[in-house]
Amino acid sequence: MKKDFFNNKINRINTNSVKWDRMENLFGKKDLLPFWVADMDFAAPEEVVKEIAKRVDHGVFGYTTPTESTNESVRSWVQKRHEWNIEADWITYSPGIVFAISMAIQAYTQKGDSILIQPPVYTPFFEMVKVNERKLIESPLYLKGDRYSIDFSSFEKQLASGVKMFILCSPHNPIGRVWKRGELEKIAELCKKYDVLILSDEIHSDLVYKPSVHIPISSLNEDAENRTITCIAPSKTFNVPGLQASAIIIPNNELREKYQQQQHKQGFFTLNTFGTIGLEAAYTHGEIWLNELLAYLQENIDFTRSFIKKNLPSLKVINPEGTYLLWIDCRALNMSDEDLHNLLLTKGGIAVESGVKYGAAEGKGFIRLNIGCPREQLKEGLKKLKAALS
Known part of the structure; x- marks a missing residue:
């Protein structure tokens, strides 16, 4: 290049x-x-543009679906970039992460249930909780000097109040924090203690500056793996949000089935042709x-x-x-x-x-x-x- x-x-x-x-x-x-x-x-x-152009030249745009090679591109990417070994059948797809957040809220909680977020945070976290008629619970991050941290006393207090789901922003938008292992372990420990599901928005996980390292919270231990829904996408990383293609990684079979059932209720079945091609090309050739x-x-x-x-x-x-x-x-x-x-x-x-x-x-x-x-x-x-x- x-x-x-x-x-x-x-x-x-x-x-x-x-x-x-x-x-x-x-x-x-x-x-x-x-x-x-x-x-x-x-x-x-360039490889993303070329693969899409090649598909355009073919000229037929019938129904398509992600394939084994699409799953392999996701699996290989997260293993290489984040040292997280996942199985292909853990992966399901979504046109976007905001859509996935809404699907997860509907699949795993009921109207009136409490969902915890950490402001200042990505605006749709507020919106998706409210529009789905769940109760918004906040545990604000605090700023000391030029660095934000988690107030774990507040965090635990809110979890103990009956929270059903915690939406994690990792890395965090808008403050730019990349959570350290100790912070993630404390989050996972408290979510286990109070039996709270973790919905982890990791769309910015590839955009991390040294010496910081992104750690998928689901990769910490078996319990975290079994209570976490992880959302990733090539959209921010490779500037392709208009292709509308995200990968949702759910290791727990029961949680994955519930999520897919909710998608089915909404009439969603697969990604669009160019989203699938762009996602696979980006994760295969974009490093x-x-x-x-x-x-x-x-x-x-x-x-x-x-x-x-x-x-x-x-x-x-x-x-x-x-x-x-x-x-x-x-x-x-x-x-x-x-x-x-x-x-x-x-x-x-x-x-x-x-x-x-x-x-x-x-x-x-x-x-x-x-x-x-x-x-x-x-x-x-x-x-x-x-x-x-x-």
Whole structure:
């Protein structure tokens, strides 16, 4: 792959891009530079594009289904990248992880049951619990310096209140934490103690920076394996979310059957043709591309932190151990979230995610910035950020 691959700026306007073409609907302005939704501005790996193009050239798009080679691509990937040995029959598929979260909530809990999350956290965690008429229970993470941690006293207290399911974000969006083994072991131990299922969203598991290491919580021990539903996808890793293909790994036969029955009730049977092809091609051929991406993203992170420290010293970037999303503390500005949001839009011409989306209290005074883009685009965005807040 050419060294300047990730510097190549691709025009995504008028491609039905949510990130680029929906800004006027969502932000009230269309002449903005987008750094909001978790969607990178890089082309997918060449092998993924070639495999999809080859299927397009075939010209027949009848019913298709994942095959043994699709399962093998998933199995080999998680073994090589995360040292987790799984069986092919543990894998089922989903058009997306948010869909999978909803299916798991419906399959394993009843209306009124309590489900625990850890804000500030990915917005659909809140939404899927509420829309499925379950009771939302929160155990907020706490920030000390520039690092978030789990309040295990609060966590256990909430589990003991009758929680049926815990939704884990690993690595964590938006704060960028990659949980250490000891933290995961404590989570698993407490979930065993109170007999709580673990639904682990590990969509960002491949986007981890050294020396941090992603550990699938299901891989810890036999009990964790038997109470965990793990959700992974090539979508964030290889920038193919539009292909709508995710792999759900459920080692426990009974839990897997319940999940698949719930999918069947919703009329879901298989992935679309291009989702299957893209998933398999990414996991089979994408490792070199990913390694180079991680190096580029780390440079983007370093550049952003250096720029903000020099030009906007009142802001504080929470150092990410994973993901391409920066969680930025703007509380020293002493501005309301609404005023900050409007200033970035009107004076800066930049679209970012407001922190309150990830927790009304926990996200107050924060923004989330997506640095998954060419360096020149990032530089332009940071200049806009400076112009808005200077």
